[in-house]
Amino acid sequence: MSQGNPYFITCLRQRRWITLLGYVLFTGMMSVGYYYNVTFVQLGLVDLGVRRIGMTETTVAAHMAVLALLTCILAVAVGAMMRWRGWSQQFAIKLRMAWLVVCLQTLLTALAPTINSESGFLTWIVAASLALGVGVPATFSMTVDLIPTADRGHVAAVITALAYFASAVFSTSWRIEAFTQQFLLIMLPGCIGLGAFLFGIPGIVRQLGRQHRDPAFGRGRFVRKETTHRFGVNPRLIALIILMFGIYFIDSLGFLRLLETPVYMNTAWQSPDTDVRLLIAGMHIVGALTAGILYSAVQIRSLFLWIFGIFALVHLLYGMHVTIGYAGSAPLAMPILYAVAVSLYTVVNFAIWADISTPHTISLNAAVGVALSGWTATFISTALAMQWQSVGITLADHIHIVNAAALLFFIAVLALIYLHQENVAANPERSSP
Amino acid sequence: MKRMLLLLIVLLTGCAAQTEENDFNSFWLILDGTHTVQEFGGSIIVLGGAVVLPENSQVNGHLLLITGSANIDGTLDGSLYALGGVVAVGESGIISSNVNVGGGQFIRHPNAQIGGPINLGDAPDLPSVATMTGSSALDAVIGFALQTIPLLFFAVILARFLPHSLGRIEAMIVHHASVSGATGVLVLLVGLSLLVAMAFTVVLIPVAIISGFLLLLAVGIGWIALGIVLGRQLVRLLPRSPGLTLTAVMGIVILRLLLAILEPIPLIGTVAIGLTMAVGIGAVAMTRFGQRRYTPPDPNVL
Structure with missing residues (x-):
């Protein structure tokens, strides 16, 4: 390894089993949570609304936008409250919140297939928003307690690889009943196990809760000095939110249209051929591991360049394919590149918020970061896709616009890097970014 | 190798576009799988997989086969170019213009109708x-x-x-x-x-x-x-x-x-x-x- 041995190797050598248990707990929680989000929430709810309840796709999309907006507002509110009350630094409270969220989500998952009206669907959406809004700051802020700074890229890679591998291989049927059955099998034991861990072995919980005092855990990679003021604006946070918003927006806006184009789904993510789905799952793993290694080996700005560049390229390829006749099959190169780009940014998303935070600021930073980039982008892209559909924008035009957005961000990051280097050259004594 | 073939296709496409105006303005590229074409207004390029033109189907354009296979039982209102692969023209198959075979296998039913001359090249396959x-x-x-x-x-x-x-x-x-x-x-x-x-x-x-x-x-x-x-x-x-x-x-x-x-x-x-x-x-x-x-x-x- 270029950056010395990973921290968990040291823990293994020193037999620090409780610290290693923290790794397992965090990786398990986050990978299942993300798997739930990309399958049950993003795909299962559409099936529930359209097929089971009989709503139009536009109405379901509008409800999904409500889910995104509510989650965003709730996450920021909960994150701010956690920071204000000091819960951000109390692992036991965060774990309790996470456990309650898992319990609520398990209940909601079990109830989902029984919903048969639009009002029931909307109520479910509001309850799910509450769970997600609490879950985001609670779980993301556990990073400072459980994962040392040196290993955040690697752990994020494992989480991403597990979540996307499972969603590409195991989610063969995008039906709510199948998702419910699958997730109840994971969530019910998870709910019981997490409860037993939380209430059954408080000593271990206390020990894990003290880890953030160790600078190896509590000091984020990009934190230079402790921010003591309560709601100080962190320019790095704002820059990262804008960049992550761009990525989520491009991904969501492009994928929303691809989802509705059978040739691209049936030959890739929903292919009846297991080999194809395994290949995509494999590329997700390759992408995640690549990002996990590069996260600590190159500057993050380079990773952003790769991500925007790949998104621009993949949409260019989709655009060309639409132009030359997409009525046939679609080459696998496109979903492969897409999978790599998605894995790259997911790894960054799992690691970056903790790396610009201290235990004091993590809950709000993570909530604001994930909510304003991920959920707001989802809300806006869904609304925009609905609007474009209503005015009859063609698939080719849709893809070209997404491609243009990706290129725009790519050039913006390039320009920022250039300007920063110029600034450093002009003021060497103020070389801090 | 496949990328070289892609370049070749593009070059061929460019040449065709120059010689026969608008013929390749719209085309369908097939890389893998089996594709049955009932009706298509443009040329078809096969770089892998199979294309099938069933009875009563109509393609208004050329068919360019690099590798893979093409079974023609319908009407191809254009020329057939085969650089490799297998082309089979069935009893009800109609090709309105030339058949140019530079490589691969060409099988034709005696009753198949071919409007233009058939040019069977004897270029040897490149040895691997x-x-x-x-x-x-x-x-x-x-x-x-x-x-x-x-x-x-x-x-x-x-x-x-x-x-x-x-x-x-x-x-x-x-x-x-x-x-x-x-x-x-x-x-x-x-x-x-x-x-x-x-x-x-x-x-x-x-x-x-x-x-x-x-x-x-x-x-x-x-x-x-x-x-x-x-x-x-x-x-x-x-x-x-x-x-x-x-x-x-x-x-x-x-x-x-x-x-x-x-x-x-x-x-x-x-x-x-x-x-x-x-x-x-x-x-x-x-x-x-x-x-x-x-x-x-x-x-x-x-």
């Missing part, structure tokens, strides 16, 4: 490296030599004239193998996709050719650097350390031998070749072809 002598062992040796000797020649030149650049790439592989591999994966994935995208634009074909050459050069230099790394381990066993050139030659031969042994093994062979290629090309990319040393970033800088 693996089937040059008829003896599989000898073919394997010749194939190995054909791939390794140019690499050795190139290695000797680099070791003689650019030893410092090779040293930087070698250091990158030795000290940052995982970073090299990760970068190499991205460079390969993006590089190959970009080449195809550029080739499809037609006007960027010269750029695609130059980029392809650079990518190939990077793969070659990466393998040479990997060979040197391996060679350094081997020369430790010798009583006297040979120079860089000999170390490189020994290492490259051993590396190529190892890869040749692993290549036929399913999955392992592909992973081994892919991984060495990625590590090599990543090291070349991170050091800008050996022009600068890689330094890990300041952990505080975003």
Whole structure:
């Protein structure tokens, strides 16, 4: 390894089993949570609304936008409250919140297939928003307690690889009943196990809760000095939110249209051929591991360049394919590149918020970061896709616009890097970014 | 190979577009799978898989077959060009214009209707490296030599004239193998996709050719650097350390031998070749072809 041995190797050598248990707990929680989000929430709810309840796709999309907006507002509110009350630094409270969220989500998952009206669907959406809004700051802020700074890229890679591998291989049927059955099998034991861990072995919980005092855990990679003021604006946070918003927006806006184009789904993510789905799952793993290694080996700005560049390229390829006749099959190169780009940014998303935070600021930073980039982008892209559909924008035009957005961000990051280097050259004594 | 064929298609498409105005303005490219076409207003290019024109189907355009197969039982209102693969024209098949067969197999039912002349070329198929002598062992040796000797020649030149650049790439592989591999994966994935995208634009074909050459050069230099790394381990066993050139030659031969042994093994062979290629090309990319040393970033800088 270029950056010395990973921290968990040291823990293994020193037999620090409780610290290693923290790794397992965090990786398990986050990978299942993300798997739930990309399958049950993003795909299962559409099936529930359209097929089971009989709503139009536009109405379901509008409800999904409500889910995104509510989650965003709730996450920021909960994150701010956690920071204000000091819960951000109390692992036991965060774990309790996470456990309650898992319990609520398990209940909601079990109830989902029984919903048969639009009002029931909307109520479910509001309850799910509450769970997600609490879950985001609670779980993301556990990073400072459980994962040392040196290993955040690697752990994020494992989480991403597990979540996307499972969603590409195991989610063969995008039906709510199948998702419910699958997730109840994971969530019910998870709910019981997490409860037993939380209430059954408080000593271990206390020990894990003290880890953030160790600078190896509590000091984020990009934190230079402790921010003591309560709601100080962190320019790095704002820059990262804008960049992550761009990525989520491009991904969501492009994928929303691809989802509705059978040739691209049936030959890739929903292919009846297991080999194809395994290949995509494999590329997700390759992408995640690549990002996990590069996260600590190159500057993050380079990773952003790769991500925007790949998104621009993949949409260019989709655009060309639409132009030359997409009525046939679609080459696998496109979903492969897409999978790599998605894995790259997911790894960054799992690691970056903790790396610009201290235990004091993590809950709000993570909530604001994930909510304003991920959920707001989802809300806006869904609304925009609905609007474009209503005015009859063609698939080719849709893809070209997404491609243009990706290129725009790519050039913006390039320009920022250039300007920063110029600034450093002009003021060497103020070389801090 | 497939990429070369893609370039060929684009060139052919360009030629066709020049000679027969608008004929290839709209086309359908088939790369794999079986596709039944009932009606299509444009030309069809088959680079793999199969295309089927059933009875009463109508295609208003040409059919260009590079590899794969085409079964024509409907109407092709245009010409058929076959450079390879298998074309079968059934009893109810109609081709309104020429049939130009430059390679592959052409089977025609006696009742099939062909409007223009049939030009059956007798150009021999290009022999693959693996089937040059008829003896599989000898073919394997010749194939190995054909791939390794140019690499050795190139290695000797680099070791003689650019030893410092090779040293930087070698250091990158030795000290940052995982970073090299990760970068190499991205460079390969993006590089190959970009080449195809550029080739499809037609006007960027010269750029695609130059980029392809650079990518190939990077793969070659990466393998040479990997060979040197391996060679350094081997020369430790010798009583006297040979120079860089000999170390490189020994290492490259051993590396190529190892890869040749692993290549036929399913999955392992592909992973081994892919991984060495990625590590090599990543090291070349991170050091800008050996022009600068890689330094890990300041952990505080975003």
